[in-house]
Amino acid sequence: MRPLKNVQFCSSPRKAKILTTDIHLVFRGLKFEPDAGIGQKGAFFKGLTIVLGLLGIIMLLGCAGQEDILILDNRLSVIEERSAATEQRSRQSESRLDEYIKNGQDLRERAAGQNVLIGQLRGEIRVLRGKLEETEYLLKQKIKAFKGSKGKQKKQLDRIEQMISSTKDRILHIEQYLNLETTESELKLEKEPYTKSDIPSKKELSADKIYKSARQAFAQNDFETAREGFGQLLKRYPKSPQADNAQFWLGETYYREKWYEKAILEYQKVIEKYPKGNKVPASLLKQGFAFSSLGDKANTRLILTELVKKYPKSNEAKIAKQKLKRLKP
Numbered sequence: 001m002r003p004l005k006n007v008q009f010c011s012s013p014r015k016a017k018i019l020t021t022d023i024h025l026v027f028r029g030l031k032f033e034p035d036a037g038i039g040q041k042g043a044f045f046k047g048l049t050i051v052l053g054l055l056g057i058i059m060l061l062g063c064a065g066q067e068d069i070l071i072l073d074n075r076l077s078v079i080e081e082r083s084a085a086t087e088q089r090s091r092q093s094e095s096r097l098d099e100y101i102k103n104g105q106d107l108r109e110r111a112a113g114q115n116v117l118i119g120q121l122r123g124e125i126r127v128l129r130g131k132l133e134e135t136e137y138l139l140k141q142k143i144k145a146f147k148g149s150k151g152k153q154k155k156q157l158d159r160i161e162q163m164i165s166s167t168k169d170r171i172l173h174i175e176q177y178l179n180l181e182t183t184e185s186e187l188k189l190e191k192e193p194y195t196k197s198d199i200p201s202k203k204e205l206s207a208d209k210i211y212k213s214a215r216q217a218f219a220q221n222d223f224e225t226a227r228e229g230f231g232q233l234l235k236r237y238p239k240s241p242q243a244d245n246a247q248f249w250l251g252e253t254y255y256r257e258k259w260y261e262k263a264i265l266e267y268q269k270v271i272e273k274y275p276k277g278n279k280v281p282a283s284l285l286k287q288g289f290a291f292s293s294l295g296d297k298a299n300t301r302l303i304l305t306e307l308v309k310k311y312p313k314s315n316e317a318k319i320a321k322q323k324l325k326r327l328k329p
Contacts, residue, residue, distance in 0.1 A: 271283050281316040
């Protein structure tokens with residue numbers, strides 16, 4: 001506020017001094033406390049109004065001194081500056097308060113979200129813990145059952161081994177019954193140890209050696225090597241006494257591998273090339289079994305019926321009759 005000029009002074013110094021003293025007392029007694037209803041700014045304007053009113057009274061009375069007016073002007077300037085500073089601090093405080101409120105709301109939202117997530121995790125942990133306990137219980141039950149059945153499993157394995165041994169004996173008996181082996185010495189070949197090096201080379205070829213090594217390979221389920229040996233014998237010694245046997249066992253290699261179509265063709269070669277050989281009834285019987293495995297009932301019945309008619313007194317004919325009885329129309 002600028003200093004006031006052109007002010008009328010009192011003619012009575014004593015009266016002016018008294019009025020000036022009263023003004024000083026008024027300023028000292030003024031405390032611009034903000035009311036609850038009008039605030040800091042309202043309090044300031046209220047005080048300013050009072051001061052201006054007093055100045056107006058003094059000027060009307062013409063009793064104010066120049067020095068007192070300057071003092072009053074300076075004090076008003078200070079009051080305005082303080083009021084402005086106070087208002088600025090108030091705005092800053094309000095801004096900070098709004099920021100604190102906003103931050104507090106964000107924190108509350110985050111805390112609520114975290115509480116929800118924690119609740120979900122706790123629920124999942126409870127479910128996993130329940131599954132783990134259930135799995136542990138089942139595992140213990142299985143271990144307990146396994147320990148209890150260990151002795152039973154051993155007994156079952158023993159029974160299986162006995163069955164396998166018995167089955168092998170029955171197979172050998174059936175082969176003997178069907179005259180699939182010509183001599184007892186040939187049965188012993190299956191039990192002798194065998195390696196591929198036992199197959200004779202071309203320089204030392206002989207029908208007996210080739211047949212023996214091929215039979216050993218067949219006994220060890222090395223059907224590919226057995227086929228090679230039987231085929232070699234048939235190629236180099238087609239009129240050998242072992243030729244019909246080699247042709248039959250060649251068909252047997254395919255039959256064991258469940259290649260029934262090829263086995264049927266090889267058995268047919270025995271029937272056609274060696275009609276007077278001892279392997280013809282066995283070839284007819286195995287042809288019938290091969291057709292049966294392929295699901296061809298008509299050819300199965302036809303082949304087995306032919307076997308029974310041509311070789312009624314053979315062991316193969318007896319087996320063929322039993323098969324025909326079980327064969328559904």
